[in-house]
Amino acid sequence: MDTTPIINNFKSEEYQINMGPQHPATHGVLRLLLTIDGEIIKKVEPDLGYIHRSIEKMCERDSYQQIVHLTDRMDYLSSHINNEAVCLTVENALELEIPERVKVIRTIIAELTRIASHTLWWGVMGMDVGALTTYFYGFRDREMINDIFEETCGARLTMNYNIPGGLMFDIHPNFVKRTKEFIAHFKTKLPEYDLLLSNNIIFRKRMEGIGILTKEDAISFGASGPVGRASGYSCDVRKHHSYSAYDKVKFNEVLKTEGDTYSRYQVRVLEMWESLSIIEQLIDNIPEGDFFAKTNAVIKLPEGEYYQKVETARGELGVYIVSTGTKNPYRMKFRSPGFSNLSLLNHIAVGGKIGDLVATMATLDLVIPDIDR
Amino acid sequence: MNITKNIHEWLFSLMPETTASIVEMVLIAVVYLAIFAVAGLYLVLLERRVAAWFQLRLGPNRVGYQGLLQTMADALKLVSKELTGTLKADKFLYNLAPYFVIVTALMAMSLFPFTKELHAFDINIGIFFLIAISSIGVIGILLAGWSSNNKFALIGAMRSGVQTISYELSVGLSLLTMVLMTGSLQLSQIVEVQEKGGWLIVQGHIPALIAFCIYMIAGTAETNRAPFDLVEAESELGAGFHTEYSGMKFAYFFLAEFINMFIIASIATTVFFGAYLSPFGITENIPLLGVFWFLGKTLLLIFLMMWFRWTFPRLRIDQLLVLEWKYLLPLNLMNLLLMALMVLLGLTIQF
Amino acid sequence: MGLTKDYNTKIMTNEALQNLISLWIPELEFTEEKSQFLNITVPPEQLIPLMTQLKSNSETNFDYLFCLSGVDWGKELGVVYHLESTTHRHQLVVKVKTEDRENPTFDTVCKIWYTAEFHEREVFDFFGIQFTNHPNLKRLFMTEEWDGFPLRKDYVDEINMIIK
Numbered sequence: 001m002d003t004t005p006i007i008n009n010f011k012s013e014e015y016q017i018n019m020g021p022q023h024p025a026t027h028g029v030l031r032l033l034l035t036i037d038g039e040i041i042k043k044v045e046p047d048l049g050y051i052h053r054s055i056e057k058m059c060e061r062d063s064y065q066q067i068v069h070l071t072d073r074m075d076y077l078s079s080h081i082n083n084e085a086v087c088l089t090v091e092n093a094l095e096l097e098i099p100e101r102v103k104v105i106r107t108i109i110a111e112l113t114r115i116a117s118h119t120l121w122w123g124v125m126g127m128d129v130g131a132l133t134t135y136f137y138g139f140r141d142r143e144m145i146n147d148i149f150e151e152t153c154g155a156r157l158t159m160n161y162n163i164p165g166g167l168m169f170d171i172h173p174n175f176v177k178r179t180k181e182f183i184a185h186f187k188t189k190l191p192e193y194d195l196l197l198s199n200n201i202i203f204r205k206r207m208e209g210i211g212i213l214t215k216e217d218a219i220s221f222g223a224s225g226p227v228g229r230a231s232g233y234s235c236d237v238r239k240h241h242s243y244s245a246y247d248k249v250k251f252n253e254v255l256k257t258e259g260d261t262y263s264r265y266q267v268r269v270l271e272m273w274e275s276l277s278i279i280e281q282l283i284d285n286i287p288e289g290d291f292f293a294k295t296n297a298v299i300k301l302p303e304g305e306y307y308q309k310v311e312t313a314r315g316e317l318g319v320y321i322v323s324t325g326t327k328n329p330y331r332m333k334f335r336s337p338g339f340s341n342l343s344l345l346n347h348i349a350v351g352g353k354i355g356d357l358v359a360t361m362a363t364l365d366l367v368i369p370d371i372d373r
Numbered sequence: 374m375n376i377t378k379n380i381h382e383w384l385f386s387l388m389p390e391t392t393a394s395i396v397e398m399v400l401i402a403v404v405y406l407a408i409f410a411v412a413g414l415y416l417v418l419l420e421r422r423v424a425a426w427f428q429l430r431l432g433p434n435r436v437g438y439q440g441l442l443q444t445m446a447d448a449l450k451l452v453s454k455e456l457t458g459t460l461k462a463d464k465f466l467y468n469l470a471p472y473f474v475i476v477t478a479l480m481a482m483s484l485f486p487f488t489k490e491l492h493a494f495d496i497n498i499g500i501f502f503l504i505a506i507s508s509i510g511v512i513g514i515l516l517a518g519w520s521s522n523n524k525f526a527l528i529g530a531m532r533s534g535v536q537t538i539s540y541e542l543s544v545g546l547s548l549l550t551m552v553l554m555t556g557s558l559q560l561s562q563i564v565e566v567q568e569k570g571g572w573l574i575v576q577g578h579i580p581a582l583i584a585f586c587i588y589m590i591a592g593t594a595e596t597n598r599a600p601f602d603l604v605e606a607e608s609e610l611g612a613g614f615h616t617e618y619s620g621m622k623f624a625y626f627f628l629a630e631f632i633n634m635f636i637i638a639s640i641a642t643t644v645f646f647g648a649y650l651s652p653f654g655i656t657e658n659i660p661l662l663g664v665f666w667f668l669g670k671t672l673l674l675i676f677l678m679m680w681f682r683w684t685f686p687r688l689r690i691d692q693l694l695v696l697e698w699k700y701l702l703p704l705n706l707m708n709l710l711l712m713a714l715m716v717l718l719g720l721t722i723q724f
Numbered sequence: 725m726g727l728t729k730d731y732n733t734k735i736m737t738n739e740a741l742q743n744l745i746s747l748w749i750p751e752l753e754f755t756e757e758k759s760q761f762l763n764i765t766v767p768p769e770q771l772i773p774l775m776t777q778l779k780s781n782s783e784t785n786f787d788y789l790f791c792l793s794g795v796d797w798g799k800e801l802g803v804v805y806h807l808e809s810t811t812h813r814h815q816l817v818v819k820v821k822t823e824d825r826e827n828p829t830f831d832t833v834c835k836i837w838y839t840a841e842f843h844e845r846e847v848f849d850f851f852g853i854q855f856t857n858h859p860n861l862k863r864l865f866m867t868e869e870w871d872g873f874p875l876r877k878d879y880v881d882e883i884n885m886i887i888k
Contacts, residue, residue: 126686130687
């Protein structure tokens with residue numbers, strides 16, 4: 001018998017590959033340094049800062065009214081909710097009485113924003129797993145919401161509809177009618193989403209059982225929003241630290257326990273139904289009254305520290321203001337949901353294939369300016 | 374075909390036999406090349422319009438009537454574009470790759486019987502030749518991925534290699550299943566069998582239907598189209614193997630994809646749906662209408678492939694292989710046995 | 725859903741928290757002034773024992789670090805940790821400060837909360853605060869060769885910064 005050991009001349013070697021900053025799956029200017037063995041991901045190292053504008057530093061020289069406008073540019077898909085976060089912080093610090101009308105309108109528009117963000121995400125999700133048609137379906141429905149926004153506040157994406165103390169204008173007379181039209185339209189279209197993508201066998205096979213995040217890890221990594229809730233971690237700020245008009249409406253916090261990519265997908269789709277129900281409950285009950293509370297032209301927050309969290313489409317956005325009593329914040333920090341959600345990417349993507357990484361990343365729903373700020 | 378006969382006679386009367394036949398071959402090749410380059414362009418247009426239709430938009434409709442000149446304009450643009458490349462590319466292989474792909478695609482075109490007479494190259498191992506040719510195309514893709522010195526391209530090329538080698542089996546076996554009924558690999562013979570006894574998909578009923586389904590799946594995978602477009606996988610690899618190609622070289626890859634789609638659909642038409650034969654022989658006395666029927670059936674199948682592409686998400690590489698080796702291949706082998714039994718026992722439907 | 729939850733359970737008041745925590749480490753500074761949370765200021769060397777205790781003790785169980793920010797108080801540099809318990813739903817702020825502006829150093833908490841790894845890198849990037857035992861303390865947003873720490877109050881960049 002031949003006993004010479006078999007010498008393997010073919011060495012397998014890990015190699016590194018740059019995904020981004022210009023790559024279709026990173027949805028912006030995120031750069032991932034991947035260490036790969038064949039097709040299997042060994043390490044994911046995010047490299048950030050390609051779109052960093054130092055919003056936190058800019059805030060230190062701006063007045064509070066100006067800061068609201070900067071926040072649009074963070075998570076541009078939930079711009080209204082970002083504005084709301086800053087406004088709420090300032091209002092709470094000033095202990096302003098906000099008219100009920102403002103609270104209700106803010107809530108309705110925030111939920112519309114959430115739907116708009118989720119429809120876009122849904123389209124892009126499909127595109128990332130190779131089903132290009134979903135993209136256009138998502139945009140079709142988002143377009144209706146954008147039209148409503150445009151009519152009410154003149155902008156479609158970076159809305160700046162909130163000001164500290166209330167809203168910039170009252171709602172457009174058509175607002176209620178068109179929102180109802182949208183609800184009726186979207187209720188027929190949401191089941192279509194399930195037909196086209198959610199129940200597709202290829203899609204299910206690709207999404208189920210990959211990128212698993214346990215509840216403990218979700219909490220420890222500071223996951224929030226749909227990412228956390230898909231792991232069974234109840235983290236809906238609207239429920240736990242209710243703000244605006246969320247305490248007046250009934251809605252469910254969508255929770256899944258699997259923690260895989262498909263459950264993250266499902267949470268977002270089901271959340272659109274919940275958002276629809278919130279809007280339905282409020283749209284007929286917008287109270288009459290002022291659309292803003294009077295504030296001083298120069299807002300000076302009393303000395304102290306203020307923190308406010310809100311639930312954006314991506315998760316928990318925290319605004320931390322350290323004020324020394326001047327018209328500018330002394331230190332302003334945004335705790336963005338995308339930043340924490342990105343930090344767990346390495347944890348859940350390792351061991352998967354390149355295709356898995358793309359699908360997993362799509363369900364984290366990263367918006368890069370939100371991470372970079 | 375009188376014109377072709379006249380040209381043939383005129384050529385042979387003009388010069389010695391060998392020269393004449395060479396000139397004739399060149400002439401045929403040029404005609405085919407021109408027709409299919411244009412056909413490829415219109416397939417691109419068709420795909421764009423079909424995609425637009427699926428995706429609630431209009432698609433190209435500005436250049437020419439209903440956008441008919443759009444892809445012509447695109448092709449002109451691509452011709453006039455600068456050919457860029459990577460510095461450290463393996464220049465020879467890098468330049469060779471696109472030609473490999475387009476040449477093999479065009480070579481296969483010569484075999485199809487568009488009508489009884491319009492049949493350029495009726496080789497007696499027709500089906501075998503087609504399978505062989507279509508698998509050479511993958512060498513071009515591998516070369517492109519390897520030589521362009523780009524990791525994304527390399528991953529795409531490796532995926533392509535794995536995919537084509539796997540799905541070749543299913544394409545071959547499902548066609549072999551049909552060949553059992555015809556007893557010949559020659560395409561004209563296959564059509565003849567169908568002329569006598571009805572389309573093969575009807576003759577072979579259940580196993581033929583299974584073979585057709587497998588063939589369409591494997592054929593879609595062979596052409597690297599969605600849901601099997603892992604080779605390009607734009608959301609994963611950017612553009613896959615042709616990341617570093619531009620201008621006309623890119624256009625060759627692009628065109629080859631569409632011509633390959635045409636080939637896969639044409640093979641299916643010839644083997645399953647009676648090539649140029651009209652349904653129930655309604656236009657049997659007008660032979661030229663065969664072209665219409667052939668192209669009509671082919672386009673229908675192409676539409677089916679476009680439908681796949683714009684509906685399904687992409688598979689993952691391991692799922693792709695699992696599908697082939699664990700499901701399609703055993704099914705195919707069993708189907709082959711079933712067909713052999715049927716032919717042996719004479720259970721095929723004959724008109 | 726079938727999941728009915730009571731969303732407003734807060735087991736411990738700030739006062740009870742203060743009493744409990746001051747039992748563990750006596751020399752802590754507590755304040756509720758100028759903030760909606762209970763604030764604890766902890767000396768740097770006590771940071772890790774306190775944080776470990778806050779997370780692991782079943783009565784406090786602060787398992788969610790929802791914000792970690794660096795702050796430049798002028799004389800001092802520091803880090804502010806915002807903590808929440810996902811079971812008890814009480815919140816707490818822990819602050820740690822140092823007067824050493826040349827070489828500010830704290831211990832890392834990223835073994836306790838994984839999310840701190842990225843947040844601490846951000847703080848290092850903008851405030852130049854070192855975290856000992858951090859697995860991968862590199863610049864996160866800025867380039868490696870960037871000079872200075874932009875979010876510090878004494879940072880000057882005459883070209884890029886517009887001061888009003």
